[in-house]
Amino acid sequence: MTKIAVLGAGSWGTVLGSLLADKGNEVILYGNNAQVNQEINTEHTNTHYMKDWQVNETVWATANLKQALNNVAIILFVLPTQAIRSVAKEVKLVLNQSNLQPLVVTATKGIEPGSKKLISEILTEEIYPENPEKIVAISGPSHAESVAQKDLTAITCASISKENAQRVQTIFTNDYLRLYTNSDLIGVEVAGAVKNVIAIAAGILAGKGYGDNAKAALMTRGLAEITRLGVNCYQAQPMTFSGLAGIGDLIVTCTSVNSRNWRCGKQLGEGKSFAYIVENMGQVIEGATTVKAIHEICQEKAIDMPISEAVYRVLYEKSSVATEITKMMDRKPKQEIRL
Numbered sequence: 001m002t003k004i005a006v007l008g009a010g011s012w013g014t015v016l017g018s019l020l021a022d023k024g025n026e027v028i029l030y031g032n033n034a035q036v037n038q039e040i041n042t043e044h045t046n047t048h049y050m051k052d053w054q055v056n057e058t059v060w061a062t063a064n065l066k067q068a069l070n071n072v073a074i075i076l077f078v079l080p081t082q083a084i085r086s087v088a089k090e091v092k093l094v095l096n097q098s099n100l101q102p103l104v105v106t107a108t109k110g111i112e113p114g115s116k117k118l119i120s121e122i123l124t125e126e127i128y129p130e131n132p133e134k135i136v137a138i139s140g141p142s143h144a145e146s147v148a149q150k151d152l153t154a155i156t157c158a159s160i161s162k163e164n165a166q167r168v169q170t171i172f173t174n175d176y177l178r179l180y181t182n183s184d185l186i187g188v189e190v191a192g193a194v195k196n197v198i199a200i201a202a203g204i205l206a207g208k209g210y211g212d213n214a215k216a217a218l219m220t221r222g223l224a225e226i227t228r229l230g231v232n233c234y235q236a237q238p239m240t241f242s243g244l245a246g247i248g249d250l251i252v253t254c255t256s257v258n259s260r261n262w263r264c265g266k267q268l269g270e271g272k273s274f275a276y277i278v279e280n281m282g283q284v285i286e287g288a289t290t291v292k293a294i295h296e297i298c299q300e301k302a303i304d305m306p307i308s309e310a311v312y313r314v315l316y317e318k319s320s321v322a323t324e325i326t327k328m329m330d331r332k333p334k335q336e337i338r339l
């Protein structure tokens with residue numbers, strides 16, 4: 001039995017925590033909302049984030065980080081990107097008071113605006129500057145709602161340490177969740193972060209009433225710009241983008257009503273304001289944060305990311321969807337394959 005602290009009591013944190021507890025691990029969920037924690041501990045539900053679903057009864061939720069990290073072997077970050085750095089700093093303070101060197105796993109998908117850093121880079125910087133091999137990322141097509149229903153799911157676990165990736169593979173694997181290891185940690189994280197932006201664009205097209213051809217074109221050209229960013233700005237390996245964290249996650253996020261990013265886009269396409277959507281989603285829309293970081297990268301480096309930049313202008317520069325679609329189709333003719 002492994003003691004695992006899951007940081008983030010939202011939809012994905014609760015489902016992963018419950019899955020790990022189903023395998024006999026001791027799981028403590030760190031959540032900042034006392035009411036949610038109490039519901040998990042007494043009712044074994046988390047109804048705001050996961051409807052009609054029971055949490056494993058052995059999962060214990062707490063707002064006390066020190067208690068959550070007591071004797072822990074694995075820390076799993078499942079927080080929104082914007083909360084990662086501040087919570088990582090707190091984790092470091094707690095770890096400094098012990099001799100523990102737990103493995104740090106991230107399930108968060110995003111790029112931090114300002115620093116333009118990936119989650120593993122933030123966690124390395126804040127927790128393990130001397131031991132980057134202790135960071136592992138899990139990513140791939142895996143909506144919490146589907147995993148909660150035990151839908152057959154395959155994802156990737158990536159680390160610069162083969163041994164640590166294999167350890168995480170063993171800990172998470174069960175009869176409906178299969179993990180593959182990947183040594184391209186950076187590529188896996190770029191893919192997981194940027195597909196959220198493309199999913200917003202896919203939702204916009206759906207909301208505007210466009211059909212299957214538009215969806216296929218968007219996803220294919222979206223993958224081209226994700227790969228271009230990963231290879232040129234993060235030295236990722238191109239093949240990673242053909243894998244579960246790349247095309248796999250792009251497919252599920254651009255086609256599923258479970259995707260918050262896609263739902264955000266759909267409502268934008270239907271004419272709702274971004275402020276209204278954020279107010280009513282009640283959950284994180286990671287693509288809306290990551291697109292800011294992408295915009296910063298595009299400003300600094302000559303990297304062509306037309307779909308992401310269009311999403312940025314719709315969200316943050318009050319550009320209309322119709323204007324951006326016209327602009328997109330009016331761009332000068334290009335050859336298809338280029339990095």
Ligand SMILES: NC(=O)C1=CN([C@@H]2O[C@H](COP(=O)(O)OP(=O)(O)OC[C@H]3O[C@@H](n4cnc5c(N)ncnc54)[C@H](OP(=O)(O)O)[C@@H]3O)[C@@H](O)[C@H]2O)C=CC1
Pocket residue numbers: 007008009010011012013030031032033036049078079080081083087107108109110142143144145282283284286
């Ligand atoms: N949901 C999914 O299917 C999947 C999600 N992911 C990724 O996992 C990450 C988390 O997503 P998800 O669980 O869906 O998000 P949710 O919006 O469902 O939940 C986010 C949780 O984080 C908590 N939180 C926010 N800030 C802090 C903080 N400073 N300290 C402690 N807790 C905090 C929120 O608490 P509060 O209630 O107080 O707001 C909430 O419980 C994202 O990066 C997402 O892309 C990856 C794969 C699948």
Ligand SMILES: O=C(CO)COP(=O)(O)O
Pocket residue numbers: 109140141142143144196199249252253258259260261262284285286
């Ligand atoms: O990453 C996800 C599925 O793999 C979750 O996507 P959303 O955040 O868009 O719901």
